Amino acid sequence: MQSDSPLTELKGVGPALAKKLEKLGLNRVDDLLFLLPLRYEDRTQLVRIGALEAGMRSLITGEVLLAETAFRGRRNLLVRIGDGSGQLTLRFFHFSRQQQAQFQPGVHVTCYGEVRRGQKGFEIIHPEYRVLKKNQDPTTSDSLTPVYPATEGVQQGRLRNLTGQALQQMTRSPPRELLPATITEKLGMPSLADAIQYLHRPPPDADVTQILAGTHPCQQRLAFEELLAHYLSLRNVRSLAATQSAIALSASDDDVRDFIQSLQFKLTNAQQRVIDEILGDLSAPHPMMRLIQGDVGSGKTVVAAIACLKAIACGVQAAIMAPTEILAEQHWRSFSDWFYPLNINPAWLSGSQRAAARRESLEAIKSGSAQLIVGTHALFQEGVDFKRLGLVVIDEQHRFGVHQRMALREKGVADGVHPHQLVMTATPIPRTLAMAAYADLDTSVIDELPPGRQAVTTIAIPDSRRNEVVERVLSACTSGQQAYWVCPLIEESEVLDYQAAEASYAMLTEALPDLRVGLVHGRMRPAEKERGMRAFKEGIIQLLVATTVIEVGVDVPNASLMIIENAERMGLSQLHQLRGRVGRGAAQSHCVLLYRSPLGHIAKERLGVLRDTNDGFVVAQRDLELRGPGELLGARQTGLPEYRIANLVRDAALMPRVQMTAEAITRESGTIAAAIVRRWLGDAGRYGKV
Ligand code: ADP
Ligand code: MG
Numbered sequence: 001m002q003s004d005s006p007l008t009e010l011k012g013v014g015p016a017l018a019k020k021l022e023k024l025g026l027n028r029v030d031d032l033l034f035l036l037p038l039r040y041e042d043r044t045q046l047v048r049i050g051a052l053e054a055g056m057r058s059l060i061t062g063e064v065l066l067a068e069t070a071f072r073g074r075r076n077l078l079v080r081i082g083d084g085s086g087q088l089t090l091r092f093f094h095f096s097r098q099q100q101a102q103f104q105p106g107v108h109v110t111c112y113g114e115v116r117r118g119q120k121g122f123e124i125i126h127p128e129y130r131v132l133k134k135n136q137d138p139t140t141s142d143s144l145t146p147v148y149p150a151t152e153g154v155q156q157g158r159l160r161n162l163t164g165q166a167l168q169q170m171t172r173s174p175p176r177e178l179l180p181a182t183i184t185e186k187l188g189m190p191s192l193a194d195a196i197q198y199l200h201r202p203p204p205d206a207d208v209t210q211i212l213a214g215t216h217p218c219q220q221r222l223a224f225e226e227l228l229a230h231y232l233s234l235r236n237v238r239s240l241a242a243t244q245s246a247i248a249l250s251a252s253d254d255d256v257r258d259f260i261q262s263l264q265f266k267l268t269n270a271q272q273r274v275i276d277e278i279l280g281d282l283s284a285p286h287p288m289m290r291l292i293q294g295d296v297g298s299g300k301t302v303v304a305a306i307a308c309l310k311a312i313a314c315g316v317q318a319a320i321m322a323p324t325e326i327l328a329e330q331h332w333r334s335f336s337d338w339f340y341p342l343n344i345n346p347a348w349l350s351g352s353q354r355a356a357a358r359r360e361s362l363e364a365i366k367s368g369s370a371q372l373i374v375g376t377h378a379l380f381q382e383g384v385d386f387k388r389l390g391l392v393v394i395d396e397q398h399r400f401g402v403h404q405r406m407a408l409r410e411k412g413v414a415d416g417v418h419p420h421q422l423v424m425t426a427t428p429i430p431r432t433l434a435m436a437a438y439a440d441l442d443t444s445v446i447d448e449l450p451p452g453r454q455a456v457t458t459i460a461i462p463d464s465r466r467n468e469v470v471e472r473v474l475s476a477c478t479s480g481q482q483a484y485w486v487c488p489l490i491e492e493s494e495v496l497d498y499q500a501a502e503a504s505y506a507m508l509t510e511a512l513p514d515l516r517v518g519l520v521h522g523r524m525r526p527a528e529k530e531r532g533m534r535a536f537k538e539g540i541i542q543l544l545v546a547t548t549v550i551e552v553g554v555d556v557p558n559a560s561l562m563i564i565e566n567a568e569r570m571g572l573s574q575l576h577q578l579r580g581r582v583g584r585g586a587a588q589s590h591c592v593l594l595y596r597s598p599l600g601h602i603a604k605e606r607l608g609v610l611r612d613t614n615d616g617f618v619v620a621q622r623d624l625e626l627r628g629p630g631e632l633l634g635a636r637q638t639g640l641p642e643y644r645i646a647n648l649v650r651d652a653a654l655m656p657r658v659q660m661t662a663e664a665i666t667r668e669s670g671t672i673a674a675a676i677v678r679r680w681l682g683d684a685g686r687y688g689k690v
Pocket of ligand 2: 300301395
């Protein structure tokens with residue numbers, strides 16, 4: 001925005017306070033403008049005591065009638081005030097002698113707080129208050145009072161003061177209007193400065209409900225510009241790629257054709273179409289930047305393998321990176337099986353590798369004797385030198401943030417030549433979201449599952465019928481099938497997560513003494529996890545108890561039953577992903593969603609979606625609709641950028657217009673586009689420093 005000056009230039013901000021504000025992400029004066037209130041208090045009018053109702057947060061004024069201390073467990077200060085229409089008690093648990101002395105009968109006070117029903121009529125506990133001087137009138141605010149997101153040690157009053165100063169600065173030198181007038185007029189948008197001013201200090205008659213829902217035109221105005229900034233920034237990366245050079249991988253397609261013929265299965269039409277798109281990109285002298293979206297089990301790996309094969313046939317190295325060791329190992333096995341007959345040497349690189357093995361891999365990567373490199377993000381750490389990296393494949397890209405994706409793009413650059421990049425995700429996100437999140441990528445969709453796949457039959461059963469479910473596991477496993485038991489996801493706590501898994505494991509081993517039960521959870525060392533997964537894959541373990549670590553990619557065709565505990569607490573897309581672990585073999589597969597009753601209306605509907613469809617795109621769309629405002633897809637989970645004001649779920653509908661506007665601006669003025677990006681993302685443009 002306009003003022004890049006440090007916060008210490010504001011009155012009352014010293015280094016100590018500046019440090020606390022930093023925790024709120026506030027570094028410059030302008031950052032305060034984007035710190036929007038969480039809610040508002042109405043101190044624009046005085047409410048008569050006689051008109052109060054329990055639960056109201058109101059500004060009241062009155063005369064002190066009586067002040068006394070009372071003991072009820074601890075000492076309370078009770079101040080009774082009246083305004084002619086009624087009486088009210090102010091109750092303090094903590095108070096100083098000096099405070100006590102203030103409340104002399106006859107003085108007037110104004111106070112603000114939440115009204116509740118006490119023993120003797122209404123009371124307010126620890127109100128904010130002010131003792132009025134003689135003949136002083138109580139002051140009301142001209143605007144609603146903002147309540148900001150709190151940070152330790154910074155009082156609301158202070159934040160109001162600081163945002164007030166920032167708003168004054170803004171009024172003195174209003175930010176330049178960067179959106180084209182055609183857009184702001186067509187959409188009836190307020191100016192940037194008006195929108196900011198309004199949201200920080202709404203007028204008394206503002207539609208607060210609308211603001212809290214995030215749909216007020218002023219918020220939409222800001223969200224629009226922010227989404228636009230991110231979009232433009234990603235598009236920059238994209239158009240930059242068109243000017244960068246890459247090795248054109250354009251040798252004949254014979255190897256690819258032979259490989260496809262050697263496969264045990266016939267590619268689906270969707271796979272074939274996507275492969276053609278990729279081969280087209282690869283043959284150009286500019287880096288490919290393509291995203292493959294494909295539901296779980298749609299066969300993305302073989303498509304990636306074909307891209308790698310093409311690269312290797314053209315004499316360059318290909319690298320494939322997966323987010324977990326288990327998944328990388330699985331790729332290692334598939335790729336080894338496929339490429340062994342072709343005399344292609346893969347190298348393995350992961351974080352848990354022993355030093356000697358790592359050194360050997362690094363040498364092979366450097367000398368070029370390793371044509372294909374499979375691994376985790378260890379692939380892109382310091383000290384990994386590729387001989388001639390031509391293609392990078394990133395699997396399950398939603399596990400990596402958007403910034404990581406950008407960083408990787410730079411990693412393989414040698415002599416100004418960029419590797420081609422293929423990213424794959426099984427989290428199908430609705431089109432509008434994809435527009436925002438992947439604006440730097442071309443997108444291909446594998447919208448078809450290999451033939452013969454059976455849709456997974458999904459049912460929801462209350463927790464109270466857990467015994468029946470255990471019986472069902474027993475009969476499935478006794479008849480030679482395998483099952484997953486997925487434990488409740490406990491957000492934000494790996495420890496609880498793992499305890500829950502241990503508890504389920506104990507319960508199941510006790511209930512099913514004749515079954516071979518294994519346990520895999522997020523706190524195990526990768527090697528341990530791997531051992532558990534392998535034992536399951538080899539059929540040594542019949543029932544695998546797991547936390548959601550099994551979410552991505554594991555392939556055990558003999559597993560045909562999945563139980564998911566506390567399903568009501570998980571996201572729909574995540575449940576869909578989990579369920580994709582079964583239904584990979586010939587047997588009819590089932591997924592049982594265990595839930596804790598009673599289920600709320602939305603939860604019921606959510607589980608119903610999974611029962612009704614096996615299509616990941618439909619699931620994602622319904623997920624978006626049902627979540628409603630306020631519940632943003634986490635950036636970590638989805639690889640989506642983080643926003644200050646916009647909320648992709650809430651504001652998804654803005655995207656088509658954002659896209660159109662971006663195109664118009666780019667066509668008309670590069671400097672305006674750059675200014676918008678700078679305003680919201682800072683000088684680095686945040687993505688792909690260019
Ligand atoms: P995802 O898209 O979830 O990564 P995978 O690539 O792991 O899916 O494929 C799932 C399974 O389907 C693998 O066992 C794979 O070999 C198999 N597969 C892939 N394509 C086909 C196909 N066209 N026909 C039959 N099976 C296939
Ligand atoms: Mg996969």
